[in-house]
Amino acid sequence: xxxxxxxxxxxxxxxxxxxxxxxxxxxxxxxxxxxxxxxxxxxxxxxxxxxxxxxxxxxxxxxxxxxxxxxxxxxxxxxxxxxxxxxxxxxxxxxxxxxxxxxxxxxxxxxxxxxxxxxxxxxxxxxxxxxxxxxxxxxxxxxxxxxxxxxxxxxxxxxxxxxxxxxxxxxxxxxxxxxxxxxxxxxxxxxxxxxxxxxxxxxxxxxxxxxxxxxxxxxxxxxxxxxxxxxxxxxxxxxxxxxxxxxxxxxxxxxxxxxxxxxxxxxxxxxxxxxxxxxxxxxxxxxxxxx
Numbered sequence: 001x002x003x004x005x006x007x008x009x010x011x012x013x014x015x016x017x018x019x020x021x022x023x024x025x026x027x028x029x030x031x032x033x034x035x036x037x038x039x040x041x042x043x044x045x046x047x048x049x050x051x052x053x054x055x056x057x058x059x060x061x062x063x064x065x066x067x068x069x070x071x072x073x074x075x076x077x078x079x080x081x082x083x084x085x086x087x088x089x090x091x092x093x094x095x096x097x098x099x100x101x102x103x104x105x106x107x108x109x110x111x112x113x114x115x116x117x118x119x120x121x122x123x124x125x126x127x128x129x130x131x132x133x134x135x136x137x138x139x140x141x142x143x144x145x146x147x148x149x150x151x152x153x154x155x156x157x158x159x160x161x162x163x164x165x166x167x168x169x170x171x172x173x174x175x176x177x178x179x180x181x182x183x184x185x186x187x188x189x190x191x192x193x194x195x196x197x198x199x200x201x202x203x204x205x206x207x208x209x210x211x212x213x214x215x216x217x218x219x220x221x222x223x224x225x226x227x228x229x230x231x232x233x234x235x236x237x238x239x240x241x242x243x244x245x246x247x248x249x250x251x252x253x254x255x256x257x258x259x260x261x262x263x264x265x266x267x268x269x270x271x272x273x274x275x276x277x278x279x280x281x282x283x284x285x286x287x288x289x290x291x
Contacts, residue, residue, distance in 0.1 A: 116241030132204025152275030
């Protein structure tokens with residue numbers, strides 16, 4: 001058995017009863033279940049529709065995300081999340097670069113690295129090098145003035161944790177940011193790179209080894225082994241090429257507002273919903289969300 005979930009952004013709820021019923025009838029699905037009226041609904045299917053991705057593309061034009069997945073094992077026991085442009089709305093290194101006056105150059109490198117056009121480690125080393133001499137105090141300034149949480153993140157963490165799940169933040173960014181974001185959202189642990197500092201200024205070098213794509217997969221392996229759960233029990237979320245390893249290994253791999261080359265390799269693509277979409281695809285109703 002499978003489940004088809006239709007969802008939209010909470011601030012732009014466009015999942016109509018007619019839309020759900022038309023698709024349910026076309027696919028021969030079971031009775032519709034509303035997870036949140038006008039925002040998210042689901043229905044059961046006996047088999048995968050042959051035209052799933054054609055319908056997905058049509059719904060994208062309407063501001064609706066469509067996810068079709070196996071019905072069994074939907075509630076996950078662990079959340080494994082990227083940070084930049086996933087749990088927060090910015091790329092931390094780009095914000096630091098703006099403060100250092102090299103924003104345009106660093107943003108160009110970041111975009112190419114996240115799209116898989118550049119080697120992640122080389123791109124990170126180059127970008128950190130452009131930050132040499134920046135006062136360490138700027139990190140606190142960026143956190144306070146430039147960083148905003150991705151909508152839905154607090155509900156996602158609070159709801160999954162209230163239902164016994166473990167949460168880990170794994171980032172190709174920096175511990176100076178992940179430690180604060182992890183504490184604010186309620187993650188159980190965080191892993192990221194370090195920025196080396198001397199005499200109160202960034203040296204322009206990252207701590208070694210650099211945590212990239214392989215480190216995120218390693219985190220998945222190590223944490224699931226420690227918790228005694230299967231990789232199938234994990235829902236992972238990210239947006240960049242360095243997230244693909246963990247997205248493909250986890251039970252659910254969610255490409256959230258991802259780069260096109262990344263989304264194309266994932267079966268769960270959220271382009272319109274916020275982070276609460278990860279609760280809807282697990283079958284949570286909005287009434288079950290923990291604030």
